[in-house]
Amino acid sequence: MGKVWFHLLVLVATLRCTATAPTAMDFIKASCKTTLHPSLCVRCLSSYAGSIQGSDRHLAKAAVTVSLNDAKSTTAFVSKLARVSGLKPIEYQAVKDCISIMTNSVASLSQSVQELEQMGRTTGQDFEWHMSNVETWVSSALTNQNICSRGFGDNGHVKDVVTKRMVYASQVTSNALALVNRFAVRHRKDIHKP
Template structure:
């Protein structure tokens, strides 16, 4: 559920950002907050999106690229925390073998998600100031890795 909601959040934001033609930049935190709210309306969980990204409004400003990078970084952080939590569950004594197997499967899924999110963050950082087709290519890579996380 958590993995799915964060991946849906990221895919929705990537879609918005990749189709945006321009974004005016302003230092007003109200404008930045409105930009985040407007961007989050297209996500599966808009309230979670706004809650997760509002703390970063001043750094996001009204930049689709910064919105993507921040959303991915926040998602990666949450996924890593979830991975740590589930790993601790695998160490509980007294867990039935069937339950232990389910927890192990869950851990592997989350581990794959962390890996794909980390690749996505790295891809966005390496794209520099790419524009046009280069920008779309990088975004396509990110969308592919995140989509793979959903399909698992």
């Protein structure tokens, strides 16, 4: 009987400890609920759990990094389309425009990652200035991604392929922007706590 009670006490203590200690994945899942595409958000950020821990800044940086990596991949994909033979003139021009737009998107996201890396030591007006830069650049990248598939005319295989890639890129960037905004709001609340 004594052994049974001992094992029950150990089990209860173990369950109590695991139930009260939130994990990095719990933090990611809770944070991703504030995005428009929460399941995509969790899927994209789960491999960053070790570096994110419970940090809003690290979460925002990871989300923007995911967006940057996808934007680079999408830019490379669209660049390959420009070399496909048989493109109609309107498709070729739309692909070239999309490459230019996505190059700007990559630059904006890259600047955002660099800015977020340096924000660990900023407060007050410095924080506001850096945060404003990040919010503007990520928002600009999202706008560019939404524009990219509009120049292809009414229909066609090339438009369908590019639109599919752009929709995914836009969803990833939309999630990144939501988490950047969440970081900004939570940081400001922490500063103004009595």
